[in-house]
Amino acid sequence: MRMMIVRLTALCLCMGLGLVVTGCASVAGKPTIMVSAPPHGSQFKEGENVTVQSTASDALGIARVELLVDGALIHSAVPLTPNPISFAAAQNWKATPGTHTITVRAYNAAGVVSDPVAISVSVLPGAVPTIAAPLATTPSVTTVPPPTLAPPTVACTDNAALVADVTVPPGTTFTPGQSFDKTWRIRNDGTCPWDARYAFVFVGGEAMTSNTTVAVPNTAPGATADFQIAMTAPTAAGTHAGQWQLRGAGGLFGATMAVSITVVSPTPTLPVGCAGYPNIDFFTASPSTISAGQSTTLIWGKVDNATSAVIDQGIGGVGTPGTHAVSPPTTTTYTMTATGCGGTTTKQVTVTVSGSAQPPPAPPPAPPPAPPAPTQLTFTFSPKSGAAGSYVNLYLSQAAPSASVYLGSTLLVKQVSADGKTLTVLIPGTASGSAYFELKWDGNSVKASEPFTVTPPPPPAQGDLILEDIFLSTNNDLIFKVAKTGSLTGSFKYQVIAHTIVAQGSFAIPAGSQAFWTSYKPGGTVQVRVVIDPGNEIPETNENNNQMTKTCYPTSHTCQ
Numbered sequence: 001m002r003m004m005i006v007r008l009t010a011l012c013l014c015m016g017l018g019l020v021v022t023g024c025a026s027v028a029g030k031p032t033i034m035v036s037a038p039p040h041g042s043q044f045k046e047g048e049n050v051t052v053q054s055t056a057s058d059a060l061g062i063a064r065v066e067l068l069v070d071g072a073l074i075h076s077a078v079p080l081t082p083n084p085i086s087f088a089a090a091q092n093w094k095a096t097p098g099t100h101t102i103t104v105r106a107y108n109a110a111g112v113v114s115d116p117v118a119i120s121v122s123v124l125p126g127a128v129p130t131i132a133a134p135l136a137t138t139p140s141v142t143t144v145p146p147p148t149l150a151p152p153t154v155a156c157t158d159n160a161a162l163v164a165d166v167t168v169p170p171g172t173t174f175t176p177g178q179s180f181d182k183t184w185r186i187r188n189d190g191t192c193p194w195d196a197r198y199a200f201v202f203v204g205g206e207a208m209t210s211n212t213t214v215a216v217p218n219t220a221p222g223a224t225a226d227f228q229i230a231m232t233a234p235t236a237a238g239t240h241a242g243q244w245q246l247r248g249a250g251g252l253f254g255a256t257m258a259v260s261i262t263v264v265s266p267t268p269t270l271p272v273g274c275a276g277y278p279n280i281d282f283f284t285a286s287p288s289t290i291s292a293g294q295s296t297t298l299i300w301g302k303v304d305n306a307t308s309a310v311i312d313q314g315i316g317g318v319g320t321p322g323t324h325a326v327s328p329p330t331t332t333t334y335t336m337t338a339t340g341c342g343g344t345t346t347k348q349v350t351v352t353v354s355g356s357a358q359p360p361p362a363p364p365p366a367p368p369p370a371p372p373a374p375t376q377l378t379f380t381f382s383p384k385s386g387a388a389g390s391y392v393n394l395y396l397s398q399a400a401p402s403a404s405v406y407l408g409s410t411l412l413v414k415q416v417s418a419d420g421k422t423l424t425v426l427i428p429g430t431a432s433g434s435a436y437f438e439l440k441w442d443g444n445s446v447k448a449s450e451p452f453t454v455t456p457p458p459p460p461a462q463g464d465l466i467l468e469d470i471f472l473s474t475n476n477d478l479i480f481k482v483a484k485t486g487s488l489t490g491s492f493k494y495q496v497i498a499h500t501i502v503a504q505g506s507f508a509i510p511a512g513s514q515a516f517w518t519s520y521k522p523g524g525t526v527q528v529r530v531v532i533d534p535g536n537e538i539p540e541t542n543e544n545n546n547q548m549t550k551t552c553y554p555t556s557h558t559c560q
Helices: none
Strands: 005-010 031-037 049-057 064-067 071-077 085-092 098-108 117-126 162-167 172-174 179-188 199-205 212-214 224-232 238-248 251-263 283-287 289-291 296-300 308-311 322-326 332-340 345-352 377-382 385-387 393-396 404-407 415-417 423-426 433-435 437-442 444-447 452-455 463-472 478-486 491-498 499-509 513-517 526-530 547-553
Touching: 031 098, 031 117, 049 064, 049 098, 049 117, 064 085, 071 085, 098 345, 199 251, 199 393, 238 547, 251 478, 251 547, 283 332, 283 345, 283 499, 296 345, 308 423, 377 437, 393 437, 404 423, 463 547, 478 491, 478 526
Parallel strands: 162 251, 172 251, 289 345, 385 452
Antiparallel strands: 005 117, 031 049, 049 085, 064 071, 064 098, 098 117, 162 179, 179 224, 199 212, 199 238, 238 251, 283 296, 296 322, 308 332, 332 345, 377 393, 393 423, 404 437, 415 423, 433 452, 437 444, 463 478, 478 513, 491 499, 491 526, 526 547
């Protein structure tokens, strides 16, 4: 085999006045593409793959990136996820003698091709060792020693890219404690061969295994290897994710490999006539860490399939979604409990209090107790209006668990809180107009000071909003994609939640499918939830496709 030395010079080809220039302005409507490797003046030995790394982007999404040599198509790279806004491709070509032009070009989802970007390649011949013919009487082989002058040695580089989640794709569901094998297929995208000096290591999130350092098989540049790790699903229900990465002599390198699973508890059997299990959308605190004496806000989302929602620590029954300001003196865990015909569901949030508040001064001696005064029960209610079939909370000044609740002359079904001070009632489907709540017990009664108004039912749905995807731009701007069906018009609200609400606002309802940029840029690996129409203000044919949760990785500009 002859040895070859390859010299590469990056050029950008632009059409216009027949000139070759070093930069190309993007043309409206066309995708853009740039070559990021190899750098100018790189040298390669004959037989090695020349890896051309490029990044293409387009608002409609990238369909493929083509590699051509002297005008002939060598390779077409297609993204694993169809039509991403940004796509990084690594394509190989083996050098041959002569002078060549290597060109890359990108096609978007509409079939529009980018302006080409080219690399000029000069291939210079070099000396190669030859092998002498074997002697008839011996199997040994004599080789001619290599030439005295060898090509200059260039330090190799480490890089790695995910080819596929062979097993356990993101979001796979497991039961608590269930065992599974996670396998990634990873390509050696660098120029250094992998051997025993390399390791595949856990770098963040939840390991879900005791084996956090895994040996790497011998893998040549451009080749792929499968990395399999035995894991066990955590016992807590919810989403669990971990991040892994290759490590060499120079430290961690390459793309971060993620494992993301959802743990669900075995589903009990619903009672006859029960619509579903209680579900709390989310329960968080903003901020979650405060100093002694400061306040924070508890924030919770919609609660479905429940007759009551109660928060402990003296807060009691609450409407949903909602907020409540608290100022705990020490680190405190708050628990929200949703109860319905399908059982009970809880979510917790911990508010961490740093430092310690000064103890209040000792109170003066209490005066002698006054003779007891007659007790008068009063109550308020929230919300002040609602549709038939909605829930209303009545907040009592003192416990009256035996009291019956009427709306006008209609007896209502009630749910009593643990402390007996909050009554949750269901507005019957036959209710209309305005009427007063009234409590009756043991021959006593008390009426609300203002009426409750039954609002008319919402207009029939005219279509549907569908949250299709969440992803990152090349600048790590969080983007979500929404599609519309039917004749919906106007605007919709949205929220971006990463432990707390980090961005919110409204956009005009799109004509079809459209990507929307938000102001949020994740600073590290984080689980992000996007909710559109969070208050269900827009009548839709399907209210269950308005939110999505993904784990976003700024280092690779991806969300999975």
